[in-house]
Amino acid sequence: MNTRSKRSVCILLVSLLSTSLLAGCGNDQGTDDGGANDQSLRVQEERARQVADAWRTSAAADAWAQGYYPMADAVQAPASGWRSKADKRAFETKNFVLTGDLPSMASTRGEVEWGDGQDLTRPLISSEKAYKSFALHRSAGPHLTVTEARLGTTVIVTSRGKATVPAWVFTLESYDTPLKRVAVTPSKLPKPPIGHARQEATGGLRSITRLAGTAADGRSVTVKATHGTCDDGPTVKALETKESVVLYASIKGAESGACAAVMIEQDMRVKLSQPLGDRILLDALTGRPLPFGDPNGTAPSWT
Template sequence: MRRTAALLGLPLLMIVAGCAPAGSDPAVDAPGTDPRQDAFVQRATEVADAWRPPPAWKSGYVPLQDPTVLVGDPRFTGETKIAFSNGWYRDQIELPTAKPADSTIRFPDGTLTVPLVPAATAYGQLDQGDPPPCDGRPKAPTEPKLPGGGPTIEPGPDGPVSSNAQTACVPLTVTAVKLGTAPVRTSRGEAQVPAWLFTVEELAVPVARLAVAPQAVTAPPEPAPPADPAPKGLVSAQDVQSVDGTELTWRLGVGSCDTGITPLVQERDNVVVVGGSVITATGVCNAMLKLEPVTARLKAPLGDRPVLDALTGAPLRLASS
């Protein structure tokens, strides 16, 4: 069992979405109105100009999300979400070990034939181990009594409260598997990729594990960040949360006491560079990193353009559910 806890020749555009709700049109601001915005424009320009993807970016298979994919709404409970996030599974079937025939990835701009791994191999990658025992979740109810043998205290406002009660640690039960496809964000846009679809008793939809053999997968290129340190007040993008036409949502890594969180975007016809600005707290604050979702509306649908982080230059991956 497994797992534990992304216009040459066109003017540069900066979109400031501020605190606008998802789906609203962001305001467009010109350089010179805010030092942090000006710093972002300069930084994003350097990142976009330095973007030099390898040939495989347009001809091979470069996935930009996790190889475990949910094909629809799983209708998670608290327990099943924890199990999925940590890769806790148990199989109730005989998993095929035979290597399947080569199959096809279908991109918006064409196809690519790739070798696949057996279902048993895919399950071994999916399954990250057994859940730990859960303190505070006894196998059978107990009846706590008052000191001196008094009456039983039933659970309720007057009953004792366990200090170590927690969500049950339960695995997901795999009851069937078949070869199919799953939608995956790649360097060539959203593709239909061969995947082993595992039926899970506790979920409403199958869990897909991409079946493409490792030798056919190309890793994203190493980022080329600008030489200068990141300007004060700018924060990096951690991942892309969703892409819906022209609406792009990503997560910023901010301090838990930061305020004035503002998404920033520079859009070109071959890349989109994102980041954000914050007002850093001056008083005492912890050093905890908080992932803050922000949304902006692009001038055109994202399509196959990579989303790059303005601070590191790295192409961003689509976040897992």
Template sequence: MRRSIALLGLPLLVLSGCAAPGVGSGAPPPAAPDQRPAFTQRADEVAARWRPGPQWRDGYVPLQDATVLGGDPGFTEETRAAFAAGWYRDQIAMPTAVPPQGSIRFPDGVLRVPLVSAADAYAQLDRGDPPPCDGRPRGPEPADATAAPGPDDPVSTTAPTPCIPLTVTSVRLGSAPVWTSRGRADVPAWLFTVAELAAPVARLAVAPRAVGTVPGGAADTGPLPAGLVAAQELRTVAADRLDYLVGVGVCDGAPTPLVREGPDVVVVGAAVVPATGPCTMQLAMKPVSVPLTAPLGDRTVLDVGSGAPLIVRTGG
């Protein structure tokens, strides 16, 4: 396996980053003296146990949601909720023809893969209808719906609940940038034009039989040492920075993100000062950001808690 054996003999670099803007009321406190060495040891164990199969470097293993935004959508509160929930309505007949094979373009080569039809992609994109609420119809407004409300019509006294679907008006086969096990790739995708959004919604068009699965982490790493918390998901993957979420107790101090870089993997997590008084047993997701000393390239980002690869979740 390319380069991964070198992790056992090469030192990794540990950095502590700054919390993302909005986390805490000022500069986050530095990691406690006994937390950084614990993170280093754990990150070394996670990196040494990382042993993906050949498909990780030769096939197609996406590390991102199959639904991708094709630019800035110009979300409102309602359209953001609809996108996150998968509420769509189609105003066109979805093409059922399966196109010929497509090409995934990786930084290190091209892979030919089978595709799915637009109808199959839309069936995966659309996850149901929004609940009825506050007088909003499930479907488009009828052309003759001009009558004023009657005296017996209900009147809502609460704020409107986001419950509108997104209207698909056209579709075409194109591509979308996707984070994969081989770095960022250009992947065939069905691009759905949505009336309420300023950018298309892309659903990846690669047939399921050609999509590799993300392996789990090492099962024998054990629980995290006290004062360390796991990374939950990636939010942004940039060439020189990682933005991710960590899970902390609601009464814990602000998280200090930690990263350990190696030639094949980057291990991330965070340090916290645990609460000392009574607190409810709740997990809070906190955004953090760390700089990288070298471009991420095709290195895999691993969670220091589970040892598993992190997935990019864009949500709404």
């Protein structure tokens, strides 16, 4: 097992004698030499192609192309960086202290601007909700202090490229640059034009948890994939079309027999033949766009 793998915070504790654990290890995938068999790969690629074909020219694709879907963190640390490890830890543990009052909004809606004349109006979140998205604790020990807040702007990467959006700008004590939190809400995800596939009917296909990042040149993406304790880790491949990039994941080197049903999350970098650009990034098993960010983090891109 790859020692760099990150264990999920949610671990299912079950009997090692239970035959149901075999599904958690994914023993129906791959071969003893660590590679998925050719038949499984063909089935997985065919499912990826079905997803790509379903999204092409669909109403969901049109809605996606017109919506606002952030592909980067909604909470942006000070541009000057953290002054110390203690401050960075305070941010990661959401340990903040607020002095003074948070401002109210003069408007309930704000503009998302891509610079191409295709601006979009979206609802704004309050300064209080923005603050609570990254500040949950006031415990003893290292903390960050917010002294004031105002409504300003920031730039964020979206599914349609970089956009200038409204943001709550929080002044931090002893910092020359502020912490920012995007103030506009993402668009509602369109209903996928294809349904969730059954794992057993797709050659052992697995879903990809989320997008973790995109390379500056757009020629690779890093995603979170999962595997069990009785295999050699996940493998992720890409089916690229003009309109989309469909990622399909499985595991390699699965062993037969009982093993602990532990979910391990691992970063997987996937190289692309062309920059991602405005192509939609899809998961083959679910048929849905890949969300950015940790659902339990400070500000997931959507839920």
